[in-house]
Amino acid sequence: MNRREIHKQVAYALMACTGIVIITGLGITEPGIITPLTFGLFDKFISFRIHTFLWGPFCILCIIHIWLTKTTHPKKQ
Numbered sequence: 001m002n003r004r005e006i007h008k009q010v011a012y013a014l015m016a017c018t019g020i021v022i023i024t025g026l027g028i029t030e031p032g033i034i035t036p037l038t039f040g041l042f043d044k045f046i047s048f049r050i051h052t053f054l055w056g057p058f059c060i061l062c063i064i065h066i067w068l069t070k071t072t073h074p075k076k077q
């Protein structure tokens with residue numbers, strides 16, 4: 001796997017992570033909307049657990065994504 005392919009995997013993982021963090025964040029504040037929308041999967045308690053767990057991986061993926069952006073897309077002089 002070359003650098004570009006690794007970057008793609010990291011970017012898609014980051015995108016998935018971002019989506020789940022936003023949905024679970026809303027699941028904490030608006031369980032009345034999110035719980036039925038996710039067919040009972042993300043109730044307030046589960047949302048809270050996932051939201052609290054996921055911010056670490058989110059930060060790490062964000063840092064790797066920005067770092068890979070800097071190294072695989074160097075600024076043209």
Ligand code: HEM
Nearest residue numbers: 004007008009011012014015016018062065066069072073
């Ligand atoms: C939560 C925030 C972010 C998410 C979810 C995200 C997600 C993505 C996704 C899904 C791609 C497409 C990857 C591909 O198809 O190869 C991408 C590409 C890219 N992102 Fe992000 N990104 C985020 C933040 C950032 C930030 C802060 C920067 C700038 C420092 C950035 C710079 C780029 C660049 C330059 C590309 C093009 C990479 C390529 O074509 O190889 N992204 N991002």
Ligand code: HEM
Nearest residue numbers: 018021022023024025026027028029030048051052055058
């Ligand atoms: C990319 C987006 C987000 C990130 C990175 C993020 C990150 C975090 C972090 C780091 C915490 C502290 C976790 C802890 O208690 O250990 C937190 C808590 C919280 N977030 Fe988010 N969040 C995001 C989006 C949202 C959204 C969209 C909502 C809802 C509208 C939300 C609602 C909450 C709430 C209510 C708490 C407090 C939970 C508590 O009682 O401790 N978040 N978030």
